[in-house]
Amino acid sequence: MTNISHDDHLDGYDPSAYDRPSVTVDLVLLASTDRRLRALLLRRDQPPQAGRWALPGGFVATDESLDAAAARVLREKVGLDGARLEQLYTFGAVDRDPRMRIVTVAYLALLRPEQMVQALRGGRVTAATLDGDPLGALNDEGAELPLAFDHRHILSVACERLRGKIDYSDLAFAFLPERFTLRALQDVHEAVLGTTLNKPAFRRKMLDRGQLIATGDREADASHRPAELFRVRDAVA
Amino acid sequence: MTNISHDDHLDGYDPSAYDRPSVTVDLVLLASTDRRLRALLLRRDQPPQAGRWALPGGFVATDESLDAAAARVLREKVGLDGARLEQLYTFGAVDRDPRMRIVTVAYLALLRPEQMVQALRGGRVTAATLDGDPLGALNDEGAELPLAFDHRHILSVACERLRGKIDYSDLAFAFLPERFTLRALQDVHEAVLGTTLNKPAFRRKMLDRGQLIATGDREADASHRPAELFRVRDAVA
DNA sequence: CTAATAGTGTCTGTAAGACATTATGCA
DNA sequence: TGCATAATGTCTTACAGACACTATTAG
Numbered sequence: 001m002t003n004i005s006h007d008d009h010l011d012g013y014d015p016s017a018y019d020r021p022s023v024t025v026d027l028v029l030l031a032s033t034d035r036r037l038r039a040l041l042l043r044r045d046q047p048p049q050a051g052r053w054a055l056p057g058g059f060v061a062t063d064e065s066l067d068a069a070a071a072r073v074l075r076e077k078v079g080l081d082g083a084r085l086e087q088l089y090t091f092g093a094v095d096r097d098p099r100m101r102i103v104t105v106a107y108l109a110l111l112r113p114e115q116m117v118q119a120l121r122g123g124r125v126t127a128a129t130l131d132g133d134p135l136g137a138l139n140d141e142g143a144e145l146p147l148a149f150d151h152r153h154i155l156s157v158a159c160e161r162l163r164g165k166i167d168y169s170d171l172a173f174a175f176l177p178e179r180f181t182l183r184a185l186q187d188v189h190e191a192v193l194g195t196t197l198n199k200p201a202f203r204r205k206m207l208d209r210g211q212l213i214a215t216g217d218r219e220a221d222a223s224h225r226p227a228e229l230f231r232v233r234d235a236v237a
Numbered sequence: 238m239t240n241i242s243h244d245d246h247l248d249g250y251d252p253s254a255y256d257r258p259s260v261t262v263d264l265v266l267l268a269s270t271d272r273r274l275r276a277l278l279l280r281r282d283q284p285p286q287a288g289r290w291a292l293p294g295g296f297v298a299t300d301e302s303l304d305a306a307a308a309r310v311l312r313e314k315v316g317l318d319g320a321r322l323e324q325l326y327t328f329g330a331v332d333r334d335p336r337m338r339i340v341t342v343a344y345l346a347l348l349r350p351e352q353m354v355q356a357l358r359g360g361r362v363t364a365a366t367l368d369g370d371p372l373g374a375l376n377d378e379g380a381e382l383p384l385a386f387d388h389r390h391i392l393s394v395a396c397e398r399l400r401g402k403i404d405y406s407d408l409a410f411a412f413l414p415e416r417f418t419l420r421a422l423q424d425v426h427e428a429v430l431g432t433t434l435n436k437p438a439f440r441r442k443m444l445d446r447g448q449l450i451a452t453g454d455r456e457a458d459a460s461h462r463p464a465e466l467f468r469v470r471d472a473v474a
Numbered sequence: 475c476t477a478a479t480a481g482t483g484t485c486t487g488t489a490a491g492a493c494a495t496t497a498t499g500c501a
Numbered sequence: 502t503g504c505a506t507a508a509t510g511t512c513t514t515a516c517a518g519a520c521a522c523t524a525t526t527a528g
Contacts, residue, residue, distance in 0.1 A: 062338040183507080199508090201489085223505080
């Protein structure tokens with residue numbers, strides 16, 4: 001201990017006097033397809049944890065806010081712009097990274113199908129299906145992908161957050177294109193909750209909320225009766 | 238920029254090669270009295286922001302988790318042990334502290350009356366009443382206390398979190414002593430929500446949940462009909 | 475007895491689950 | 502014409518708000 005008071009709140013603090021943790025952001029990027037949640041992951045090609053799959057992440061610079069760092073990582077590593085990032089939770093266990101002390105601020109973004117496609121075209125990220133309890137990440141063949149660091153834990157916190165908020169927030173619309181059917185909206189809810197829902201009750205609840213606007217158009221590719229397309233009143237950015 | 242890749246996720250990262258933010262924890266310690274929320278604050282006696290009021294906080298050491306740092310600050314600066322701390326949000330604006338880049342992880346704890354008294358006996362912290370929109374901190378005379386840094390913002394995020402969770406969580410019990418009346422429980426809800434609630438509906442909802450156990454005893458000091466004392470089934474630690 | 479608060483009974487409107495029925499587009 | 506799915510009608514149950522009423526204690 002030096003003569004600088006560590007006890008007083010930031011008073012007389014010399015930034016070089018103490019070792020301190022590094023700060024990173026990690027992004028949980030989710031999409032909803034076929035009543036399943038999918039997450040975008042990067043395969044690590046260098047040690048430690050080479051071969052394992054990780055969330056896109058990066059260090060926070062001293063001259064950028066946490067939100068800005070998350071947006072930069074989304075742009076640089078995933079090739080996406082303008083997805084709405086929301087802070088999820090901050091993970092700060094001492095041994096969560098084997099090399100050094102790293103505190104990571106996790107961000108969550110929900111992707112529309114076209115954003116998902118754009119990210120995958122970038123070539124760096126891969127989509128994994130989230131399933132099971134405890135949560136696992138599966139590839140297209142159903143094999144479990146080994147996750148790096150505490151990223152399995154971060155993913156499960158993200159899914160919990162989704163489940164807790166979907167009933168009373170606009171979150172589901174962030175997974176959908178601008179125009180969508182009520183069935184597609186219900187599929188999103190079922191993917192997030194992992195259950196099936198009652199169709200008439202679901203329709204009533206959604207329509208009574210007054211957020212949905214019927215377009216009058218109908219879906220095109222249906223092999224049978226096509227459903228009406230809706231859009232959201234206050235477009236979710 | 239060095240030859241070390243900043244682009245790859247933590248690969249080959251040299252911790253000394255980059256400036257990085259410092260990490261602190263700040264504690265939002267709330268209590269509920271007289272249908273009002275109260276927060277514990279410390280008066281800063283040194284620049285910057287001397288004379289302003291701040292949340293208890295401190296730096297995170299490299300060998301302690303965020304949760305452990307929060308518990309340590311609670312012990313060292315507030316003189317409390319064993320309050321349940323829950324991570325609230327992480328604040329990382331570039332200019333939130335005038336001296337240096339500091340990312341702070343805010344924690345929230347709800348105090349029982351006896352914990353509140355114990356903290357105030359310690360002599361370092363003061364209780365302020367939270368009121369108004371935008372939120373302000375008032376002393377006993379109703380004068381507004383100037384808050385340091387972004388701590389007014391942190392307090393308002395804490396209150397929002399409380400309001401969002403009180404309906405479907407056990408959070409209200411954390412404000413109450415082991416045995417309490419239904420009126421006291423309703424007072425807590427009203428303090429958090431800033432509204433009045435319907436008494437019969439409130440009673441039914443609480444009793445139907447099956448969490449409350451009637452003790453058969455009644456409050457002692459009532460000047461009129463004394464109310465029954467209840468306790469929580471799964472004691473909130 | 476009166477004052478004051480605790481605690482309850484009941485009516486009503488809203489909303490969700492269950493189930494059956496009608497509607498519509500395509501092969 | 503028949504199939505598959507969209508969309509709706511209706512019955513029932515659950516619960517919350519409103520309000521009035523009863524119960525119990527101190528003084």
